[in-house]
Amino acid sequence: xxxxxxxxxxxxxxxxxxxxxxxxxxxxxxxxxxxxxxxxxxxxxxxxxxxxxxxxxxxxxxxxxxxxxxxxxxxxxxxxxxxxxxxxxxxxxxxxxxxxxxxxxxxxxxxxxxxxxxxxxxxxxxxxxxxxxxxxxxxxxxxxxxxxxxxxxxxxxxxxxxxxxxxxxxxxxxxxxxxxxxxxxxxxxxxxxxxxxxxxxxxxxxxxxxxxxxxxxxxxxxxxxxxxxxxxxxxxxxxxxxxxxxxxxxxxxxxxxxxxxxxxxxxxxxxxxxxxxxxxxxxxxxxxxxxxxxxxxxxxxxxxxxxxxxxxxxxxxxxxxxxxxxxxxxxxxxxxxxxxxxxxxxxxxxxxxxxxxxxxxxxxxxxxxxxxxxxxxxxxxxxxxxxxxxxxxxxxxxxxxxxxxxxxxxxxxxxxxxxxxxxxxxxxxxxxxxxxxxxxxxxxxxxxxxxxxxxxxxxxxxxxxxxxxxxxxxxxxxxxxxxxxxxxxxxxxxxxxxxxxxxxxxxxxxxxxxxxxxxxxxxxxxxxxxxxxxxxxxxxxxxxxxxxxxxxxxxxxxxxxxxxxxxxxxxxxxxxxxxxxxxxxxxxxxxxxxxxxxxxxxxxxxxxxxxxxxxxxxxxxxxxx
Amino acid sequence: xxxxxxxxxxxxxxxxxxxxxxxxxxxxxxxxxxxxxxxxxxxxxxxxxxxxxxxxxxxxxxxxxxxxxxxxxxxxxxxxxxxxxxxxxxxxxxxxxxxxxxxxxxxxxxxxxxxxxxxxxxxxxxxxxxxxxxxxxxxxxxxxxxxxxxxxxxxxxxxxxxxxxxxxxxxxxxxxxxxxxxxxxxxxxxxxxxxxxxxxxxxxxxxxxxxxxxxxxxxxxxxxxxxxxxxxxxxxxxxxxxxxxxxxxxxxxxxxxxxxxxxxxxxxxxxxxxxxxxxxxxxxxxxxxxxxxxxxxxxxxxxxxxxxxxxxxxxxxxxxxxxxxxxxxxxxxxxxxxxxxx
Numbered sequence: 001x002x003x004x005x006x007x008x009x010x011x012x013x014x015x016x017x018x019x020x021x022x023x024x025x026x027x028x029x030x031x032x033x034x035x036x037x038x039x040x041x042x043x044x045x046x047x048x049x050x051x052x053x054x055x056x057x058x059x060x061x062x063x064x065x066x067x068x069x070x071x072x073x074x075x076x077x078x079x080x081x082x083x084x085x086x087x088x089x090x091x092x093x094x095x096x097x098x099x100x101x102x103x104x105x106x107x108x109x110x111x112x113x114x115x116x117x118x119x120x121x122x123x124x125x126x127x128x129x130x131x132x133x134x135x136x137x138x139x140x141x142x143x144x145x146x147x148x149x150x151x152x153x154x155x156x157x158x159x160x161x162x163x164x165x166x167x168x169x170x171x172x173x174x175x176x177x178x179x180x181x182x183x184x185x186x187x188x189x190x191x192x193x194x195x196x197x198x199x200x201x202x203x204x205x206x207x208x209x210x211x212x213x214x215x216x217x218x219x220x221x222x223x224x225x226x227x228x229x230x231x232x233x234x235x236x237x238x239x240x241x242x243x244x245x246x247x248x249x250x251x252x253x254x255x256x257x258x259x260x261x262x263x264x265x266x267x268x269x270x271x272x273x274x275x276x277x278x279x280x281x282x283x284x285x286x287x288x289x290x291x292x293x294x295x296x297x298x299x300x301x302x303x304x305x306x307x308x309x310x311x312x313x314x315x316x317x318x319x320x321x322x323x324x325x326x327x328x329x330x331x332x333x334x335x336x337x338x339x340x341x342x343x344x345x346x347x348x349x350x351x352x353x354x355x356x357x358x359x360x361x362x363x364x365x366x367x368x369x370x371x372x373x374x375x376x377x378x379x380x381x382x383x384x385x386x387x388x389x390x391x392x393x394x395x396x397x398x399x400x401x402x403x404x405x406x407x408x409x410x411x412x413x414x415x416x417x418x419x420x421x422x423x424x425x426x427x428x429x430x431x432x433x434x435x436x437x438x439x440x441x442x443x444x445x446x447x448x449x450x451x452x453x454x455x456x457x458x459x460x461x462x463x464x465x466x467x468x469x470x471x472x473x474x475x476x477x478x479x480x481x482x483x484x485x486x487x488x489x490x491x492x493x494x495x496x497x498x499x500x501x502x503x504x505x506x507x508x509x510x511x512x513x514x515x516x517x518x519x520x521x522x523x524x525x526x527x528x529x530x531x532x533x534x535x536x537x538x539x540x541x542x543x544x545x546x547x548x549x550x551x552x553x554x555x556x557x558x559x560x561x562x563x564x565x566x567x568x569x570x571x572x573x574x575x576x577x578x579x580x581x582x583x584x585x586x587x588x589x590x591x592x593x594x595x596x597x598x599x600x601x602x603x604x605x606x607x608x609x610x611x612x613x614x615x616x617x618x619x620x621x622x623x624x625x
Numbered sequence: 626x627x628x629x630x631x632x633x634x635x636x637x638x639x640x641x642x643x644x645x646x647x648x649x650x651x652x653x654x655x656x657x658x659x660x661x662x663x664x665x666x667x668x669x670x671x672x673x674x675x676x677x678x679x680x681x682x683x684x685x686x687x688x689x690x691x692x693x694x695x696x697x698x699x700x701x702x703x704x705x706x707x708x709x710x711x712x713x714x715x716x717x718x719x720x721x722x723x724x725x726x727x728x729x730x731x732x733x734x735x736x737x738x739x740x741x742x743x744x745x746x747x748x749x750x751x752x753x754x755x756x757x758x759x760x761x762x763x764x765x766x767x768x769x770x771x772x773x774x775x776x777x778x779x780x781x782x783x784x785x786x787x788x789x790x791x792x793x794x795x796x797x798x799x800x801x802x803x804x805x806x807x808x809x810x811x812x813x814x815x816x817x818x819x820x821x822x823x824x825x826x827x828x829x830x831x832x833x834x835x836x837x838x839x840x841x842x843x844x845x846x847x848x849x850x851x852x853x854x855x856x857x858x859x860x861x862x863x864x865x866x867x868x869x870x871x872x873x874x875x876x877x878x879x880x881x882x883x884x885x886x887x888x889x890x891x892x893x894x895x896x897x898x899x900x901x902x903x904x905x906x907x908x909x910x911x912x913x914x915x916x917x918x919x920x921x922x923x924x925x926x927x928x929x930x931x932x933x934x935x936x937x938x939x940x941x942x943x944x945x946x947x948x949x950x951x952x953x954x955x956x957x958x959x960x961x962x963x964x965x966x967x
Contacts, residue, residue: 041965177923187963231967238965254955284946286953289939291713294741298708300702301738303711305681308699309720313712330701421964425954463719465697465713468676473645475694475700485647486692 010182010228017082018177021099022091022112024057024067027170030090032069034174034191038183040241043231043554047532048243049605050414054271054354061115061123063208066371071179075230079337079382079532080501081415083607089173091115091147093124098233100136103484108225109140110171110176140616143225146218147172154212159206168209175213182228185214190341237420244412245272248280248342251390253286256312258391259398259430262287264306265314266299270320270408273344276316284330298323300341300564304328307337310434310464312394316342319361320350322405326369329403333373333475334501336452336460338397340390345409347603356603357410359528360579363574365405366557374504376400377556379407381531384419389554393431401459407556409578411605412529419477434471435463440482451484458503466538505558512551512560520547521571522619525554525595527583529605530576536608543616546614553583559590567593572619574598576611638669645695656807656833657686660754661693663813664894670814671821678721681710683735685727686761687754687833703737704735707742710749715936721821724751727768727833729759729956732788733775736768739828740797745935753790753830758839761819770839790830790928791912800932801827802908804924806856807834807849809964812924814893819926825934832918859911859925867921875914882910884921900929 018035029050031618036048051071052264072082073195085105090096092115103109116131130136131144171192175352190205196202214590217226225618256263265288267277281290289306293299296317303313317415322343332339345361347353361368365377376396380389386408387466397404438447439461447469453461472484480487481495513522516538526534531552538550551560551566567573567587573595575584581597588595598614600606643665651657668678678696682688686702691698697720697881701709706724714722723740731739741819742749758776759765765778769790774783794802801823804967805816813831820827832843846855865875866887873893877884902908908928914920947953 037963040961043965043967107713234967236967238960238966240962242962246962250955250958253875253953253958257955262716264712283953283958284943284952284959287943289943291712291715291939293711297705298711298741300736301705302709302712303713305709305714305717307712308709308887309713309717312715326703327702334628335699347935371807420967421956421959424959465679465717467654468674471696471698473694473698473700474649474697475692476702477700481659523941 002148010226012075012230012378012479013227014076014229015072015078015082016073016087016181016227016229017070018089018181019068019070019083019085019099020089020173021066021068021095021267022170023060023091024053024055025060026067026091027167028067028069028091031174032071033190034398035177035183036071036416037191037241038178038187039229040239041073041075041187042184043234044229045078045165045232045234045418046071046073046241047078047081048416049411049606052355052480059123061092061094063094063098063124065272068095073229075232075234079535080608082606083609087177089177091170091173093121093126093130094120095153096130097124097126100252103140105139106141106142108393110143110145112147113144113145115556117168122517141225143222145176147213151209151543152214154208155205158201158204158208160201164201165205165209168205170215171206172216175210176217178210180216180222180225180227182226200420211244225468228395234418235420239301239418239420239532240421241416242383243414243416244380244386244408245275245344245414246279247383247386248380248390248406248408249276251267251387252280252394253288254387254389254424254427255394256288258396259312260290260431261310261312261398261432262313264300264303264311265290265316266293266306267291267316268293268296268299271323272413273318273342275413276342276344284291296321297328298327300339304332304335304337304339306317307339308335308465312338312340312398314340316353318344318346319348319364320353320363320366322364322490326601329375330369330371330373330389332403333369333375334476335474335592337403337462338401340393340406341403341405341410342406344413347601353603355410356580357529357605358603359409359530360582360601361407362527362556362579362582363585365407372501374501374505374557375402376404376507377407377555378404378557379528379556380412380552381528381552383412383415383417385554391427392554396507397458398430398432398614400457400503401462402504403548407528409529428443435461436467436469438469439488450482452479452482455497456493457506483516507558509555509558509560509598511562512553512566514549514551514566516542516550517547518549522575522615523549523551523567523570524549524615525551525553525567525573525575525583525587527556530578533577533606533608533611537611537615540612542609546616546619555585564591567591572596574615574618576600576606576614577591578605634673635674638675640665640669642675643668643695647692649693650689651686652837653685654836655833656756657690657754658808659807660752660813660831660833661690662819663810664694666810667814667817673721673817677719679713679721680723680725681706681713682725683730684761686835687725687727688730690725695961696723704733705738706728706730707738707749707751708734711745711747713743714747715939716750717938718748718936722749724749724767726753728753728755728767728790729755730789731792731957732768740793743794743797743799743826743828746798746800746932747935748824748937749764749826750817750820751828752820753824753828754793754831754833755790756831756835756839757787757842758835760838762834764838783822787917789912790828792909794828795909795928799828799928800930801926803926804830804832804929806832806843806924808849814927819929825932828829845919846922847918855921857914857921857923859900859923859927861896861898861900861926861929863898864892865898866895873921876912882907882915899932900926902928903930905930929960
């Protein structure tokens with residue numbers, strides 16, 4: 001095994017999409033992750049898409065148990081994990097059956113031949129062996145490798161039991177694919193040492209399996225398969241590979257540091273949001289407290305209690321959890337306290353598709369509470385953007401004393417991309433002011449404290465417990481504006497409802513940027529994680545001579561002030577969303593614009609290709625060939 | 626228990642200092658008045674600061690109490706006060722956090738939060754004002770209403786058996802559980818003080834009369850002329866003995882406890898109350914002596930045992946990590962996964 005990444009004779013391609021697919025127990029996520037890391041170190045641009053089932057271990061060998069990891073690596077700037085894979089690694093018949101139709105025509109499928117025996121074939125629903133019969137593999141380049149037996153063979157001399165050796169077969173696949181794409185070897189070897197250090201046999205077995213895969217490539221006359229994807233000309237700086245949930249957690253920590261407030265996360269485990277709890281639990285050194293509550297309601301309740309005490313309360317969850325938190329959100333709106341709700345959206349309703357992505361909670365975020373109960377809504381567009389959006393959420397929550405909803409999704413949460421690390425010293429501080437002195441005089445001229453006295457942005461005064469003299473009571477019952485005392489007065493209630501609406505509208509939001517051909521007749525308006533697919537699709541369409549404008553919303557409430565203007569004078573306003581047209585509904589209602597939606601609700605993100613086709617169809621009335 | 630610094634001089638206060646300017650709006654004759662008075666009179670004696678005191682409540686008649694205390698306070702939503710108070714107490718260990726709620730609020734809609742606050746032993750003082758009825762919604766049965774009770778929502782009689790709040794709290798691993806009633810201010814104050822002094826979660830069940838929808842629910846045991854024979858006053862380190870002549874007592878029997886005539890069993894046979902016992906079995910057995918407030922019923926501190934307090938344990942974890950790894954630095958955090966230079 002040698003460092004092969006720099007051998008000059010290997011032909012270069014500009015990008016490649018690889019999909020590792022196997023049984024849930026086959027370690028495909030880890031394999032994909034290692035391939036990604038090695039590619040990142042090599043300097044490629046990349047994007048990943050882990051795609052796994054809800055069951056931890058569905059019955060082995062079944063279609064339900066297939067776990068896949070797709071990664072696109074390139075020598076140029078890319079925005080998505082790619083449409084159709086060029087290479088499919090299928091570790092068992094079920095993986096082949098479930099993912100073969102994704103493969104690009106003429107693509108390569110690498111198969112672990114050892115698993116294609118009667119029992120596994122039957123579990124996958126084959127009544128024949130596609131390696132021997134049928135047309136399934138017609139038109140594809142098939143590399144059929146006895147990975148299990150070669151791995152066992154490689155481990156034999158090490159004294160590893162055959163059953164244990166079997167577990168290392170994913171490293172064989174990784175070794176083979178690493179050879180095919182000339183990935184550097186050392187990062188993976190180092191990683192094996194670090195990860196399995198102390199378990200010498202496991203280290204040895206994994207390294208042996210990786211080596212055997214690598215050597216297989218060299219010796220099995222696969223030379224014509226071998227290509228290189230050169231490093232992308234990325235802007236200089238320090239990079240790391242990050243997924244959305246990690247970036248979001250780090251953004252919250254940064255928000256805490258920028259505001260000088262301790263972060264309190266109240267959370268209840270729920271897919272695909274739990275990793276935020278895991279990540280924040282590690283960072284007590286930043287004054288972060290994490291509290292795994294008894295349920296979703298206690299999670300947000302405890303966060304609100306911490307905010308009331310002057311900390312920054314955060315709660316992280318997914319759609320079903322937000323539904324449970326609804327009443328407390330109403331209380332937070334009424335109390336006008338800072339609070340951040342992270343919703344990592346997944347397929348719904350109900351349990352739905354816990355591990356699959358969807359973005360169908362926009363209207364719930366906007367309207368899903370009792371009474372007139374507005375709150376700001378933010379949506380990150382990429383995994384890396386989760387960092388900035390989390391800081392923006394902290395800023396709005398604290399400076400405007402309001403609950404803020406962040407709508408990320410399963411695709412951003414788990415997908416990774418390289419991140420050029422920002423200069424954290426340049427991040428502007430978040431201003432938090434608590435009242436410490438009387439702010440009102442009563443009719444007799446005596447000093448009083450009025451918790452609902454407001455500034456020019458309609459942000460109320462806030463004195464936290466422990467502040468001498470300013471003792472006061474707040475509650476969910478309607479309050480008199482100013483004094484905050486209980487008030488059932490009809491005109492006061494009407495006034496308070498309007499203030500709560502107006503104060504959200506007064507939040508300053510950056511103008512919406514229009515990219516591509518800004519004054520084109522066709523506008524694609526997006527929000528959230530569709531950014532990558534839209535940007536890729538429009539890149540291709542512009543190359544083909546289409547003139548199209550693209551605007552992408554991060555702030556969904558309030559909308560940017562120039563949104564109405566951006567929508568004007570377009571022949572077509574097209575809104576791709578992973579729901580049945582929720583943003584389109586809002587846009588049509590608010591701006592009386594004939595916006596058309598492009599929906600996808602299959603639990604999978606948009607591909608650039610399908611958006612490209614759809615946009616051409618909708619703007620020219622012709623189906624694209 | 627509060628975190629007042631040693632040697633800190635807390636200004637003296639009077640009852641009036643603890644009364645807010647808000648008009649008290651319970652029905653005339655409600656047991657809540659005497660509970661409020663007991664609290665407002667006790668506070669000056671505790672030597673605490675008003676600004677460091679917070680009352681958190683949910684929804685219900687009892688939950689209006691924070692409005693009447695001149696402290697910080699939050700009147701939140703139905704059942705959630707223990708959860709909100711948990712976050713507040715964890716974030717701000719310097720505060721005295723009190724939770725006020727009724728039997729519907731704490732045992733029905735908020736039951737989950739109550740048991741987990743007790744289990745974690747978070748430092749909050751929970752006053753459960755039990756009137757065995759839903760008052761604010763005008764008279765439906767509650768989770769503490771007796772079986773057979775006829776209410777607007779159980780016209781043919783309530784089918785289910787009630788919770789015994791003391792048993793429930795002990796089952797939830799509560800480290801401090803007490804019971805008192807609204808006709809005995811001195812006893813209430815003693816229980817509230819003990820709850821305040823306890824390090825960890827404390828639950829005080831207060832039998833509270835709702836004179837509109839469930840009048841006299843506790844009068845069989847709490848009225849002055851019957852109290853001696855009907856209330857069993859638990860005192861740490863003392864024999865459990867009651868009755869106008871001290872003629873009754875509590876003895877162990879068949880793994881539980883029961884009431885006996887002292888004349889029959891002799892003084893020496895009486896159980897000596899030990900509230901600090903780690904094993905809650907005896908406290909639980911005592912809580913089962915009366916099925917409802919109609920037969921001789923124990924009041925006082927059932928359990929006051931030492932357990933690790935959640936908030937301070939969490940705070941020391943945070944402090945330990947911070948001491949080990951130093952103050953967090955965002956730039957290094959962003960570089961905590963593998964990085965590469967371009």
